[in-house]
Amino acid sequence: MKTKLLGLAAAFAMTLGAASAEAKTKACFVYVGPVGDHGWTYQHDQGRLVVEKELGDDVETAYVENVAEGPDAERAIERLARDGCNIIFTTSFGYMEATLKVAKKFKDVKFEHATGYKRADNVSTYNAKFHEGRYIIGQIAAKTSKSGIAGYIVSFPIPEVVSGINAFMLGAQSINPDFKVKVVWVNSWYDPGKEADAAKVLFSQGADIITQHTDSTAPLQIAAEKGAMGFGQASDMIAFAPKTQMTAIVDDWSGYYVSRVKAVMDGTWKSEDTWGGIDSGMVGMAPMTNMPDDVAKMAMETLEKIKSHELNPFTGPITKQDGTVVGEAGKPLDDGAVLGMNWYVKGIDDKLPQ
Amino acid sequence: MGALEAVILTIITASTPLLLAAIGELVVERSGVLNLGVEGMMVMGAVCGFAVSYSTGSPYLGVLAAIAAGVFMSLLFGFLTLTLVANQVATGLALTLLGLGLSGLIGESFVGLPGVKLTALAIPGLSQIPFIGPILFGQDILVYASFALVAAVSYVMFKTRTGLIIRAIGDNHTSAHALGYGVIPVRYACVMFGGACAGLSGGYLSLAYTPQWIENMTGGRGWIALALVVFSTWLPKRVAIGAYLFGAVWIMGLYVQAAGVGIPSQFLSSLPYLVTIVALVIISGNKTLSRVNTPACIGQSFVPDR
Numbered sequence: 001m002k003t004k005l006l007g008l009a010a011a012f013a014m015t016l017g018a019a020s021a022e023a024k025t026k027a028c029f030v031y032v033g034p035v036g037d038h039g040w041t042y043q044h045d046q047g048r049l050v051v052e053k054e055l056g057d058d059v060e061t062a063y064v065e066n067v068a069e070g071p072d073a074e075r076a077i078e079r080l081a082r083d084g085c086n087i088i089f090t091t092s093f094g095y096m097e098a099t100l101k102v103a104k105k106f107k108d109v110k111f112e113h114a115t116g117y118k119r120a121d122n123v124s125t126y127n128a129k130f131h132e133g134r135y136i137i138g139q140i141a142a143k144t145s146k147s148g149i150a151g152y153i154v155s156f157p158i159p160e161v162v163s164g165i166n167a168f169m170l171g172a173q174s175i176n177p178d179f180k181v182k183v184v185w186v187n188s189w190y191d192p193g194k195e196a197d198a199a200k201v202l203f204s205q206g207a208d209i210i211t212q213h214t215d216s217t218a219p220l221q222i223a224a225e226k227g228a229m230g231f232g233q234a235s236d237m238i239a240f241a242p243k244t245q246m247t248a249i250v251d252d253w254s255g256y257y258v259s260r261v262k263a264v265m266d267g268t269w270k271s272e273d274t275w276g277g278i279d280s281g282m283v284g285m286a287p288m289t290n291m292p293d294d295v296a297k298m299a300m301e302t303l304e305k306i307k308s309h310e311l312n313p314f315t316g317p318i319t320k321q322d323g324t325v326v327g328e329a330g331k332p333l334d335d336g337a338v339l340g341m342n343w344y345v346k347g348i349d350d351k352l353p354q
Numbered sequence: 355m356g357a358l359e360a361v362i363l364t365i366i367t368a369s370t371p372l373l374l375a376a377i378g379e380l381v382v383e384r385s386g387v388l389n390l391g392v393e394g395m396m397v398m399g400a401v402c403g404f405a406v407s408y409s410t411g412s413p414y415l416g417v418l419a420a421i422a423a424g425v426f427m428s429l430l431f432g433f434l435t436l437t438l439v440a441n442q443v444a445t446g447l448a449l450t451l452l453g454l455g456l457s458g459l460i461g462e463s464f465v466g467l468p469g470v471k472l473t474a475l476a477i478p479g480l481s482q483i484p485f486i487g488p489i490l491f492g493q494d495i496l497v498y499a500s501f502a503l504v505a506a507v508s509y510v511m512f513k514t515r516t517g518l519i520i521r522a523i524g525d526n527h528t529s530a531h532a533l534g535y536g537v538i539p540v541r542y543a544c545v546m547f548g549g550a551c552a553g554l555s556g557g558y559l560s561l562a563y564t565p566q567w568i569e570n571m572t573g574g575r576g577w578i579a580l581a582l583v584v585f586s587t588w589l590p591k592r593v594a595i596g597a598y599l600f601g602a603v604w605i606m607g608l609y610v611q612a613a614g615v616g617i618p619s620q621f622l623s624s625l626p627y628l629v630t631i632v633a634l635v636i637i638s639g640n641k642t643l644s645r646v647n648t649p650a651c652i653g654q655s656f657v658p659d660r
Contacts, residue, residue, distance in 0.1 A: 034458070034569050036465030066569075151612070182612045185619035191573045192564035197368055201608040204360035218564040221468075240468045240566070351616035 027051055027261045028085035029063040030076055032092035033190070039215035039234040040189075040251070041065065044091045044114075047253035054258050058265065069094025074101055081106040087264045089257065090114065093158075099123060110269050112260060115160070117339070119271055126256060129277035130160070131167035131338070132306050133249035133285060134211075135313035136299050137231045138171025140246055140288075141209045142179045143295045144229065149180045151202025153212040153219055155189045157353045161213045163341040167313040168211065169348055171302075182207055183350035192218035203228055220244055229290065236286040247299070248286035255281050275335065278307045314338055319346040361605065362489050366497060367563060369601030371396075371555045373500045375579035376586075376593045377507055378551020384511060384588055385544035386524035386651035387435065390446025392552050393576025394453020395427040399556025401457040404567040405464055413472040413561050417496070417554070420561070424553020425546050427453060432545040436538050439655045450576070458569045469565035472496065496558045503551065508590040520544060524649035527656040537656050552576065578627075585634035587647045592634065600630045 029048050033041035048061050062085065067076045073095045080088050081102055087110040090099045096116040103111045103123045111123040119125055141150045152168065154161050165183060172179040182205060184198040195214050199222040202210060210230040212219050220241040223230040230241065232248025256274065263269040276282030285303060288296040305311035314337075316327020321344040327333050344352050375392050382389050402423035407416025431449050434440040472494045480491040511517035520540060523530040527537045555575075560567050578600065586592030607622035638644055 034462075034465060036462060037568070038466030042466070182614065184608055184611045187619060187623050188573075190568070192566060192568060192571055193368075193371075193559060193573060193575075196564045197364060197605060198608050198612075200360070200364045200367075201605065201612050204357060204364070205609070205612045216564070216568065217466075217468075217566060221564065221566070225471075349614040350611070351614070353618050353620065 024060045025055075025058060025087070025261060025265050026085045027059060027061045027257070027264075028080040028083075028088045029061070030067050030073065030080070030088065030090045030092075030095060031063060031065040032067060032069065032094070033065070033215075035063070035065050037190070037215060038217065038237070041091070043235050043251040044089070044253055047257040050254035051257045051261050055261060055265075059261060067095075070098075074098040077102045077111075078105070081109050085109060087112065087261060087269070110260075110264055117273075119273060121271055124260075124271050124273065126274040126276070127160075128251060128253075128282040129275060130249055130251070130283055131163045131313055132277045133283050134164045134167040135171035135306070136285065136302050137211060137247065137249065138168035138173075139175050139302055140231075140291060140295055140299050141168070141211070142172035142175035143298065144246070144291055145179070145209045147206050147208045148176060148178060149182060149205075149207045149209075151199065151205075151207035151210045152181050152183045153195055153198045153202070153210065153214055154183060154185050155214050156187065157185070157342075159339055159341045162344070162352065163314075163338050164213055165348065166318075166341065166345045169345050170313055170318070173345075173347060179347070181348050181350075183348065185353060186214060188214065190215045192216040195219050196222050199223065200226075217241070232286060238286060238289070243290060245286070245289070246291050247288045250284040250286055252281055252284045278303060279309065320344065321346055321348060321352075356485065359485060359488060361609065365598065365601045365605045366489070366493065367601075368605055369598045370497050370500050371558045371563065371575055372579050372582060372600060373504070373594060373597035374496070374555035374558060375552045375576055376582045376597055377500070377503050377590060378548040378555075379579060379583045380586075380588055380590060380593055381507060381511070381520070381544050381551075382548035383583055383652055384524045384649055385520050385541050386527055386649050386654065386656075387541050387545055388442045388446065388653040389428070389431055389449070389545060389548055390443060390580065391427065391431055391449025391453065392548075392580050393572055393574070394450035395424045395549050395552035396453075396556035396559075396576045397457045397570065397572045398423040398427050398453045399553030400560040400571055401461040401464070401556075401567055402553075403557035404469055404560040404565075405460065407470045407472075407561055408464060408467060408567075411470060413470050414495075416470070416561050417472070417557050420553045420557025421550045422553070424549040424551070424556065426549070428545045428549020428552070429542075431549075432542050435655065436541055436545070439657055442653050442655070454570060461567045461569065464567045465569065467566070469560065469567065471565040472562040494562050496554065496562055499554065504590050504594045511590065521649070524651055527651050527654070531656070531658055537658060541656075552579075555579070582630070582634075585631055585638065587638045587644045588649065589647060592637065595637075596630055596634050599633055600626045603629045 031041040035045040064076045089112045091114045093115045099113045113125050115127045116125045186194045195216050196218040199219040203226050208228050210219050210223050212233050217237045217240040220230045224241040224244040232245050236248045238245045312332035314333040317325045318327050399420035403416040403420030406419035407413045434445045435442045474494050477491040481487045523537050531537050582596040586596050603626040
């Protein structure tokens with residue numbers, strides 16, 4: 001609460017300081033967490049810093065951190081719009097309605113909403129195909145695991161999370177058809193204690209590799225303690241587990257942010273939907289370490305194949321958990337099927353919460 | 355390491371922070387003071403413990419800093435409610451908000467740094483005993499401290515004169531004052547003890563549980579500790595039972611999930627709260643005893659007449 005006020009005050013102070021420089025394009029960001037979370041918000045802020053660096057004196061940026069999803073978000077976004085921001089990036093799924101509401105009032109301001117699906121004339125949406133990275137770490141897990149069991153710590157049963165679990169499993173099955181994934185839901189995006197407990201439980205049930213769709217570094221730290229292996233989430237977490245992290249899926253928004261802010265400057269900005277993957281650079285992988293060379297080589301090959309669209313993780317036919325088959329042979333599922341995924345692939349040792 | 359052993363070790367880690375914070379608050383409430391700021395004191399303990407251990411490289415100095423931070427916060431509470439006679443409920447809530455905000459500010463430069471882990475302090479010989487060895491004698495110092503604190507509080511509170519004075523002040527501060535006991539000094543001491551325990555509990559989170567600092571990392575554990583004290587009718591042994599029951603049900607929920615049984619995870623997440631409350635209500639079923647154990651003056655301000 002306090003930090004939120006401080007954040008708001010800071011953003012306000014920054015905008016006051018900027019009032020004199022009229023000609024500059026102003027790019028503003030709304031964050032759901034602290035910039036120091038070393039995960040989701042951290043990566044968005046890294047993108048903002050690149051915008052500042054690349055566009056130099058022509059641009060000016062501001063951000064508000066720790067903005068709760070809900071009524072607070074609307075206030076924060078409106079404040080930024082009023083303070084003369086030309087383009088506002090709202091970086092959490094829960095800001096969807098608030099972004100649209102404010103966008104209606106400020107027709108001249110461009111809005112960019114991350115991970116959402118509702119657009120307007122001045123509202124674009126953007127998201128990344130994180131599942132591409134998950135397919136690769138699934139392959140690495142299946143290659144390096146001795147027990148043939150991976151633990152997967154997850155937050156909430158939304159399509160993005162479910163498609164990540166499926167992509168991981170499909171990657172693993174492409175190496176070892178009998179590979180097992182054990183899933184534990186902690187019902188939180190960020191609770192180091194809960195994530196650590198879940199990791200301990202998964203290790204004691206036979207998993208020797210851990211991955212997660214929650215944001216803290218706790219599972220990797222537990223893996224390091226137990227002598228197991230794991231993967232980083234959202235950003236490179238190698239500092240927390242130098243001998244444990246094999247690679248990490250890294251969100252890289254900088255290229256997108258620079259191109260969108262430039263588009264505003266040039267007057268070429270249009271409302272659109274962007275869903276970038278490894279090919280666009282939006283999804284990156286941290287250096288492959290702590291694994292045998294042949295595994296790293298295989299992972300890099302898969303990465304190149306996904307990049308060149310030779311390989312799509314969701315290529316049919318895919319057998320669902322209930323035994324039905326989706327997708328035509330050799331053809332990838334369409335975007336809508338991936339964006340709305342609410343079923344498990346066969347072999348996952350869990351029942352999807354509904 | 356056997357499977358059951360692993361389960362029990364995980365339960366101990368999950369229960370210890372709750373137990374540490376609750377046992378401190380029990381003493382505070384026994385003296386007639388209601389400090390709702392446990393969460394704020396805990397989170398301050400967590401950030402200061404982490405900051406000091408990271409800067410000095412010594413987790414033990416971190417533990418001391420965590421205690422100091424908790425005591426500092428509790429002194430603030432004590433000064434406002436005992437000396438300036440402010441409302442305890444409002445001050446306690448403010449203390450929680452202050453702690454959450456202030457800890458975020460102090461910890462800003464420590465977010466995302468790998469911490470120093472408080473290593474286990476195995477007792478030579480005893481920790482070699484199969485099964486019970488690692489569980490009882492292979493823990494870190496804060497787990498031993500939590501066991502010792504329950505025993506000590508239980509003994510002092512019910513077997514010594516000091517305990518009698520504390521309980522008398524909690525039950526009827528006017529009479530205790532008339533008998534010549536210093537209500538305010540005793541309450542200050544109890545509030546500080548509660549602060550030390552809450553700070554220690556926060557330190558356990560950032561030094562032993564998950565050696566890192568992240569804003570709001572207590573995640574509501576302070577409130578659970580507060581509830582445990584009430585539901586256990588202010589008895590140390592029941593606080594221990596409640597804390598361990600809560601930890602056990604939470605961990606078992608994760609096991610059930612990982613085993614793929616197919617019970618909804620949302621239900622399993624709420625189960626620890628349900629089970630703990632129901633169990634403590636049942637063992638505290640005796641109404642007369644509950645009334646005897648409830649500090650009659652809890653939450654009431656006291657101004658000594660001169």
